[in-house]
Amino acid sequence: MEIKSDNPEHGFQFPGEFEITAMGPANAGLEADIPRLLQAAGLTVLEESIRWRESSGGRFVSVRLSFRAASREEYETAHTALREHPEVRWTL
16 A cells, blocks of 8 residues: 655655754764765755754754755765764764
8 A cells, every 4th residue: 555645745855855863962063074074975055044043051053954855865875974973962
């Protein structure tokens, strides 16, 4: 049985632009590392979308940015590349 949506707006559409967030220690330099990791994985990072914010206690930082992915595999590559960084605790 194949499950298909009757609305093309449901789910991810490829190629497309996607947002990703990575979180880790505030002193780990993730603000610079996250975009570099995605670029090294062959993805196009939308530089103007890069944002980061420290936690209220200043111990953690979340880095959010958008990137282009031509396929589901490229999308998964982004998450894999970030999760392999030793200081990244979570990705969304």
